[in-house]
Amino acid sequence: MIRLARIFIIFMAFIAMPVYAQQNFASISFGAALPQGDYGRTNNLAASGYARTGGAIKFDAGYFPVSYFGIGGSFSFGSNYALRDSLLNDLITYIVENASSVIDILEDASIIYGSGFWNYINLFMGPHFSIRASQKLYFDFRALAGLSVLKSPDQELRISYPGVEIYSQTSKNKLAFGYAAGGGLRYMLNAGIALKLGVDYYQSRARFDYQFELFRNVAEDIPMVTSDFFIRTLELTAGLAYSF
Numbered sequence: 001m002i003r004l005a006r007i008f009i010i011f012m013a014f015i016a017m018p019v020y021a022q023q024n025f026a027s028i029s030f031g032a033a034l035p036q037g038d039y040g041r042t043n044n045l046a047a048s049g050y051a052r053t054g055g056a057i058k059f060d061a062g063y064f065p066v067s068y069f070g071i072g073g074s075f076s077f078g079s080n081y082a083l084r085d086s087l088l089n090d091l092i093t094y095i096v097e098n099a100s101s102v103i104d105i106l107e108d109a110s111i112i113y114g115s116g117f118w119n120y121i122n123l124f125m126g127p128h129f130s131i132r133a134s135q136k137l138y139f140d141f142r143a144l145a146g147l148s149v150l151k152s153p154d155q156e157l158r159i160s161y162p163g164v165e166i167y168s169q170t171s172k173n174k175l176a177f178g179y180a181a182g183g184g185l186r187y188m189l190n191a192g193i194a195l196k197l198g199v200d201y202y203q204s205r206a207r208f209d210y211q212f213e214l215f216r217n218v219a220e221d222i223p224m225v226t227s228d229f230f231i232r233t234l235e236l237t238a239g240l241a242y243s244f
Helices: 002-015 084-098
Strands: 025-036 054-063 069-081 110-114 117-132 137-151 155-161 164-170 173-188 193-215 225-243
Touching: 025 069, 025 193, 054 117, 054 193, 054 225, 069 137, 069 225, 084 110, 084 155, 084 164, 084 193, 117 173, 117 193, 137 193, 173 225
Parallel strands: none
Antiparallel strands: 025 054, 025 225, 054 069, 069 117, 110 155, 117 137, 137 173, 155 164, 164 193, 173 193, 193 225
């Protein structure tokens, strides 16, 4: 109750601020995308993203037909590189433990592995709450939702040694529901341009398969792994906004 009371007092303090004319804006910003939860974890092909810190680009806009409340929109791109060594070790362990025939990967086996990036493109819209604290300073809060185009890393693994060749691949685009919630501030540098700082929590759901193929002296294929987890990132960005 005390915590709710504090939030209510802070909210009322914002409402009680002098009302300045609100300005619509469009912005571009760049920053870091920090993996959260299972997205940044390893050791589980079915429920881990093996992602590490990457980058984000955002094109944001806000339209305010009335003071404080408006409509926000965001077109953004995020990318996270896959943790190559951890993913490679887990793939090899899974192959050895789940092959229908006994597989003994020799120490001098030829292992060729390539891993790419997690990429996601978002098109979101939703409510945008903005407070103009002074002639130059705005505080922004928003909750957006929409479509995410997800692309898992282009992972190709080829293991070969006398009598056996193993091949694994996953690469798939998927359309999913996503959302982002966060806030930030805009500080007017002049009548039209503002410095924009923001932090957003982004989430969508990733589902894809690791597929394996065995050739030469192996009776059956290795069962594929169905991966299902949430892509969660904390995006810290900075850029410029144009007010109109």
